[in-house]
Amino acid sequence: MMITFQQPLPPADLATVQANWLRLVDDVAKAAEDAGRQPDDIQIVGVTKYVDPPAAACLVAAGCRDLGENRPQKLWEKAQWMQQQASDPDSIRWHMIGHLQRNKIRRTVPLLHLLHSVDSPRLAAALSESLDPAGGPLNVLLEVNVTGDDSKTGLPPDQARQTLESLLTQPAIRVQGLMGMAGITADVAECRQQFATIRQLRDSWQSDYDILLPQLSMGMSGDFAAAIAEGATIIRVGTRLFTGL
């Protein structure tokens, strides 16, 4: 269904974002086909952290229903703006893709479709303590750091495994898979290798714990084709969608 906005959206921005979105959907479909996969099996999260709410609304109007932010306050602001302006705000699904401070859990969690960034044992413990299973389980991904790059966030694989183990006993939290990023300096081959490492961790934990971890959130503007080739089910794209604004 179409979503409309009370506030008129700038026509030039709308046209730009719409064209960017259609081109991305097309390129994702091509990458999926090249990998022998179904385009529908890859979900695109539009990362709106670079833009203001009206530009984010252009992306929603273009057809994107999954929005990602990396700062809790920005997510709150945009979610509230959408609540006031969009004809069907509940069809927008919010993804938290950056660090969630423990004192922001309470206000952020009720807004979320998926938390991609469980990045410390402390956050996992705080989520376990503060979530009420009666509110329905929170879907999360464990953010893993496979590059060993200090500037990247995420759990080293050993710590991610321990955190997974601790969360498996928590009824209020459902671990759906892993999230990861390639190193900043990685070339295409290295990106692909790093994404493969994330998939292999997922595969081995699935069999070790006899669970399903269906989601792999990996791939951004510059490397989503490599991520799709290695099994990404969710890609997080920002820059490409908003260039030209």
Ligand SMILES: *Cc1c(COP(=O)(O)O)cnc(C)c1O
């Ligand atoms: C900003 C961001 C993205 C989007 O990256 P682009 O290169 O702008 O597409 C994806 N994932 C995370 C965690 C981010 O912070």
